[in-house]
Amino acid sequence: MSDSDPGDSPRSARDKADFKRELTQVVPHLRAFARGLCGRPDMADDLVQETLLKAWAAQERFEPGTSMRAWTFVILRNAYLTDMRRNRFRGEYDEGVAERILTAPAGQEEPIHLSDLHRALLTLQPERREALLLVGAGGFSYEEAAEICGCAVGTIKSRVGRARAALTEMLANGNIPRRSTEDDAAHRAILEELDEVAAGNLSSTRG
Amino acid sequence: MASDRKPPPATPGPPQRAPEWADGLKQLYDSVVEEDLPDSFKDLLARLDEIEPKRAPGQGGGGSPSPDDRGARP
Numbered sequence A: 001m002s003d004s005d006p007g008d009s010p011r012s013a014r015d016k017a018d019f020k021r022e023l024t025q026v027v028p029h030l031r032a033f034a035r036g037l038c039g040r041p042d043m044a045d046d047l048v049q050e051t052l053l054k055a056w057a058a059q060e061r062f063e064p065g066t067s068m069r070a071w072t073f074v075i076l077r078n079a080y081l082t083d084m085r086r087n088r089f090r091g092e093y094d095e096g097v098a099e100r101i102l103t104a105p106a107g108q109e110e111p112i113h114l115s116d117l118h119r120a121l122l123t124l125q126p127e128r129r130e131a132l133l134l135v136g137a138g139g140f141s142y143e144e145a146a147e148i149c150g151c152a153v154g155t156i157k158s159r160v161g162r163a164r165a166a167l168t169e170m171l172a173n174g175n176i177p178r179r180s181t182e183d184d185a186a187h188r189a190i191l192e193e194l195d196e197v198a199a200g201n202l203s204s205t206r207g
Numbered sequence B: 001m002a003s004d005r006k007p008p009p010a011t012p013g014p015p016q017r018a019p020e021w022a023d024g025l026k027q028l029y030d031s032v033v034e035e036d037l038p039d040s041f042k043d044l045l046a047r048l049d050e051i052e053p054k055r056a057p058g059q060g061g062g063g064s065p066s067p068d069d070r071g072a073r074p
Helices: A013-038 A041-057 A068-087 A095-100 A114-123 A126-137 A142-149 A153-173 A184-203 B022-033 B039-050
Strands: none
Touching: A013 A041, A013 A068, A013 A126, A013 B022, A013 B039, A041 A068, A041 B039, A068 A126, A068 A142, A114 A126, A114 A153, A114 B022, A126 A142, A126 A153, A126 B022, A142 A153
């Protein structure tokens, strides 16, 4: 009897269990990233479920020891772009969630209203929004974010910088659209941007 | 004129550092991370064991029905 070569054999039960444990650990992060990308909790969770199924199916392509969070974020991002193109998904946001966590940071006289921040975030160009989410919220390095988005580090830096500037300006001037769904011009712009982003990025996705 | 004066360390130009709302961004993210996982996720995770992962490319087969073929990269 020969020992089975793990390189060629189907995934062992142990491989699968390890993978599943890691996958389970990143689910909350996937939900947070998805929520930031598309704003609506129900759609975000659908996206995460889709991501989990895709990740599970593709688990042989995951290299143990590398970042499960980064790997699954790529899958989620691609699923998001695909869905956006297909459904012409509307960039709605969930006011309830933002209001619920509207706790004033300790020691700040004028708390930033998180609902404003969330709304402003959703008006950003999609590629800037995701760059800011990855770096500013998810805590990824510029290098990791570049890897996830399949672009150059300098591009990520530039996107984050522009996103920060845009948010700062919106929040400082109170120039925040009331509802992104009612702002047809912004909405159209977002969708147009998205087509470009999706077209460009999907074709450069690592196979 | 006052050439001996050092330039101020920070210019009032565009912010280089994360502005005050940066914390809010993390709050938004963390608030979701800390949420209890909905049952639908627990169900899905439990169901994964019944789904056979795809074989790596180049190993033949490939005809297995999969719930997530749509949009998958070849």
